[in-house]
Amino acid sequence: MRREPPRTLTDYGPLFFPAAMLTIFFVVPFGTMIAVSFFQRQQGGFYTPAFVWSNYERFLSAFFANVLGFSLMLSIAVAICCLVLALPFTYLLTRMSRRAQVLWLVGLLSILSLSEVITGFAWSTLFSRTAGITNLLVAIGIMDSPRALTPSLGAVLTGMVYQAFPYTVLVLYPALVRLDPTLTEAARTLGASPLRAFFNVVVPALRNTIVATLIMVFIFALGSYLLPQILGRPQHWTLSVLITDQAIYQSNMPFAAAMAVFLVLVTLALVALTLFLGRKGEAA
């Protein structure tokens, strides 16, 4: 097979379909959202086309800055938790027999078939006072009386890590499978302990994969709006919850759109910053 640069229009043919899909399902809706974010809100009604900055102005307040800050921190915490759990897990997984690997992966994938609503309610039951896991602890004598673990930040974090964990493993898995085992062998031969070999050889070799995973989980967690509502108190609600409130319950589309655009911009900036720092670190 010979690779030739495309010359005629038909050579570009296969590209049209994905390009059209991207335009229809991403560029157009996103453009509409940006346009709506500048529209004039009619209180007690809907909105009229206009070009005003008032929706963004309303967002620029200490209150929303706090909510945005909390959402970003929560998503970063979820990303770090996922990575800390998933990296050793996936590394050990790749050392297992083929059969065991398939079983684990099927199990993890089946988590993805559950809807967010179901996992949310399942966790709220597990964390409840009347039917939760603390009853087990009481039964074996570790605790005196059962108590509710939800609503709390810990419950929100647990739910979100649970949901993002399978994705984390799936992203890490190919890179870890392809990792050259001679690298660790060489480290061990040169006298490194298994733990030292893991942190000094495996982790640096996977640098790019790790950064990519962190970014993916971070963005995934940023969009979560159901779990913070089910498992958290109002102070644990993310910006996505407030966007939903504005769009669905207040029919304030312009403000919801402005918040969403702002969230996208902040996210992109953070991702760019991460990549920029990563490249700089590599060059040094």
Add this chain to the structure above:
Amino acid sequence: MDEIQNRVSRRAVLGAGVAGAAMLAMPSVLRAQDKSLKIGVYGGYFKDSFDKNIFPDFTKATGIAVESVAEPTGEAWLVQLEQAARAGQAPADVSMMSQVAMLKGQATDLWTPLDMAKIPNSGNLIDRFVNKYPDGRVAGIGAVAWYITLVTNTDTYKEAPDSWAAFWDKANEDKLGLLALVSNSFLLEVTAKTFFGGTDALSTEEGLLKAFDKLAEVKPNVRLWYRDEAQFEQALKSGEIPMGQYYHDVTGLAAADGNPVRSTFPKEGGIQDSGCWALSRASKKSEEAHIFINYMSQPTIQATLSRKVGTAPTVRRELLDLTDKEFSAVSSDIEPIIPRYDLYQSKSDWLNQKWTELIVG
């Protein structure tokens, strides 16, 4: 919400299949199908009850076929109706709309004014259930009313509380489940009625701020601010969250099923909310819609709704053949707290902002 939508689509497919089979089997029915009406009612329990107890009799009485559409609660349906009307479409001809949604729809002339001459039964209604444009045109007719009351778990609370003031009681720390939005919890009205002599206290900004301050004292007692009704209902039944505000009708059904829950009308009154039948301006079925709304305003139909669906009637009590027991199961003679719907239109963004800061901050 996903679950409901899935169920709806499956129902719709089944319904379409049955309707199709019926049409093939009985050509005579085709004539009746010429006259049809799409009616939006809240999905789930409400729609199921209407499909079973109301719509078949209506079709039998008038020859107008009904296609019921499951609408989401909250204002999502209003947004969809409005967007569709701009494109000249009507996803439903007649919809059951909440009072706040009625006012918002009025702002864009979404509702076709109703001709009262074609709805003679509207004379049966209690006055406040006729929803009017500021210039006096009729925007909607009261469909059903319901109450939000003080609910408790009977295992945790042996004695029923008799006042909304129980929410402020320090003994109830971390025990309440309250609705999460200013425009569906109506807690400002409850605060005003309980502590400031009535909802008129909310007419000034000063009065509203006072109510917000008073309401802030409830925060330590609240375990859950819920948007999703199922979430609270489950927690109330299990005793996980033993007190809160909830719908009188659904709580009654849960108690009838043997769950340890009760609904109490506090001495300040239950919160009365209601739904209107309203006709989208994009609908071309005005004639059928008027017939339907007139049919629904009969006392006998309102009594059936109370017995089968558990809603409070919108027609005057003396016209109904409900027994005292049947009436008290769905309503109360205690003067209800009527929400200040006007505020949710004229001050909606300000109220929403203050409210969000109150519960999140």
